[in-house]
Amino acid sequence: MENLKFLNPLKVNKTIDIVYLMCPMHIVSIKKALKELKEGEILEVLSDFSHALEDIPKWCKMSGHEFLGIIEGDDYLKFYIKKCQEEIPNGLS
Amino acid sequence: MVYLDYYSTSPLEEEVFEAMCPFLKERFYNPLSKNKMGFLIKEEIEVARSKVANLINANNDEIIFTSSGTESNNAIIKGLSFAYKKNGKHIITSKSEHHSVLNPLRSLERIGFYVTFLSPDTYGEIKPSYVESALRDDTMLVSINFGSVDVGTINNIKEISKILRSKDVLFHIDAVAAVGNIHVDVKELGVDSLSFSSHIFGGPKGVGGFYLKDGLRFMPLIYGGPQEFGKRAGTENVAGIVGTGVAAELAMINLDNRIKKRNKAIDEIKNIFSFDGIEIVGKDLERLPGHLSFIIDGIKSESMIAYLEENDIYVSSGSPCVSYALKASPVLVSMGYSFEQASSVITLSASHKTTEDEIEYFLDIFGKALAKLR
Numbered sequence: 001m002e003n004l005k006f007l008n009p010l011k012v013n014k015t016i017d018i019v020y021l022m023c024p025m026h027i028v029s030i031k032k033a034l035k036e037l038k039e040g041e042i043l044e045v046l047s048d049f050s051h052a053l054e055d056i057p058k059w060c061k062m063s064g065h066e067f068l069g070i071i072e073g074d075d076y077l078k079f080y081i082k083k084c085q086e087e088i089p090n091g092l093s
Numbered sequence: 094m095v096y097l098d099y100y101s102t103s104p105l106e107e108e109v110f111e112a113m114c115p116f117l118k119e120r121f122y123n124p125l126s127k128n129k130m131g132f133l134i135k136e137e138i139e140v141a142r143s144k145v146a147n148l149i150n151a152n153n154d155e156i157i158f159t160s161s162g163t164e165s166n167n168a169i170i171k172g173l174s175f176a177y178k179k180n181g182k183h184i185i186t187s188k189s190e191h192h193s194v195l196n197p198l199r200s201l202e203r204i205g206f207y208v209t210f211l212s213p214d215t216y217g218e219i220k221p222s223y224v225e226s227a228l229r230d231d232t233m234l235v236s237i238n239f240g241s242v243d244v245g246t247i248n249n250i251k252e253i254s255k256i257l258r259s260k261d262v263l264f265h266i267d268a269v270a271a272v273g274n275i276h277v278d279v280k281e282l283g284v285d286s287l288s289f290s291s292h293i294f295g296g297p298k299g300v301g302g303f304y305l306k307d308g309l310r311f312m313p314l315i316y317g318g319p320q321e322f323g324k325r326a327g328t329e330n331v332a333g334i335v336g337t338g339v340a341a342e343l344a345m346i347n348l349d350n351r352i353k354k355r356n357k358a359i360d361e362i363k364n365i366f367s368f369d370g371i372e373i374v375g376k377d378l379e380r381l382p383g384h385l386s387f388i389i390d391g392i393k394s395e396s397m398i399a400y401l402e403e404n405d406i407y408v409s410s411g412s413p414c415v416s417y418a419l420k421a422s423p424v425l426v427s428m429g430y431s432f433e434q435a436s437s438v439i440t441l442s443a444s445h446k447t448t449e450d451e452i453e454y455f456l457d458i459f460g461k462a463l464a465k466l467r
Contacts, residue, residue, distance in 0.1 A: 017308070017310060018323075019176075019310050020172075020175075020176055020310060020311060020312040020313065021313070021323045022316055022317050022323070024318070024323075025322070027324030028319045028323065029323070036375070083465055
């Protein structure tokens with residue numbers, strides 16, 4: 001989990017709330033949401049799924065998107081992803 | 094045979110059966126498979142989802158398929174209660190709900206939630222004012238039926254919704270009897286969630302579903318794979334879902350015509366009120382299409398049902414889940430009827446296919462039953 005870093009609030013282009021949803025929805029939902037964004041735009045993901053801490057940065061690395069970091073919410077985490085390019089096929093899903 | 098219990102279940106429409114068949118045999122593929130066959134099956138599920146969404150004016154991704162209306166009510170009541178427990182632990186419902194609403198709420202009481210069970214008025218209606226009076230600072234959810242199959246009376250969902258919007262309380266409706274049988278528009282009603290069941294409107298058994306308004310949190314009852322947007326895991330009942338889509342499409346196209354035919358059939362059946370000692374239960378007009386409920390003075394439901402059965406006529410004495418367990422309808426008791434009256438209720442429901450000959454035969458046998466059983 002060396003990619004994790006805490007952020008200050010930042011401007012986001014889209015938010016998805018997947019609190020209470022589990023694997024594989026933390027990746028499936030992100031893939032779907034990123035398709036609706038343009039390159040350079042930022043996706044905010046609200047999730048309380050513990051494996052998301054490891055999986056989301058890992059998936060970003062594999063699929064070519066930039067994982068910006070996290071902000072702690074009340075009882076969930078906010079993950080920030082910058083869409084960098086069209087998704088690399090066969091990324092973790 | 095004369096079947097007059099269509100709110101318990103309805104037969105498959107022929108088009109539904111035809112549409113389902115390929116998915117029970119040659120088109121057996123898993124919609125989750127990462128190959129062309131899986132993809133094509135997944136597309137069929139999405140077509141069905143859009144047809145159900147159209148029927149109730151929802152967005153496609155607001156429709157989640159389940160195994161039944163019962164699972165849908167359980168999933169929503171528990172899923173919203175767990176997800177929004179920080180808003181409070183008080184829930185309001187009514188005594189005229191189906192057991193798939195009452196029992197999950199009772200289970201929530203065991204783990205710290207508080208539930209208020211409202212009594213309906215003498216017509217079986219849960220008045221909006223009753224809901225408003227029961228609201229507390231910690232009320233987080235209200236669950237009321239669109240129309241009860243025991244009584245038939247339709248509740249004023251729009252008005253209840255208006256009250257709850259202003260208080261920021263979630264609103265679920267059990268619309269199992271309503272969807273596919275009467276106009277249901279989730280946007281117009283202003284509800285947060287709704288349950289439906291396919292076999293009540295000409296679809297197959299084993300498929301139900303719920304509408305969950307976009308943006309709401311929900312803790313799934315069943316976790317697993319990504320099926321149904323991760324909100325109800327498990328390999329889909331493809332044939333059943335495809336059949337449900339066709340049933341929803343047929344219901345939407347033919348709804349007005351079906352309602353007219355069903356109500357005409359019930360108007361004919363209302364000739365029974367010319368006999369002495371028969372009293373309608375619930376409202377006369379604002380009720381589910383093709384539905385009639387009445388009390389027969391001096392004759393127990395089970396005796397009337399048995400007599401009619403001997404003559405190949407099939408009716409009900411209320412919710413099928415209830416009538417096996419108890420001799421009197423608890424819904425009628427909650428409306429203020431005596432135990433004896435609640436033990437003498439008959440519920441009829443006609444379909445758009447009920448014929449004049451069937452009604453004539455029913456009226457004839459019913460008259461004979463009264464003469465014999467009294």
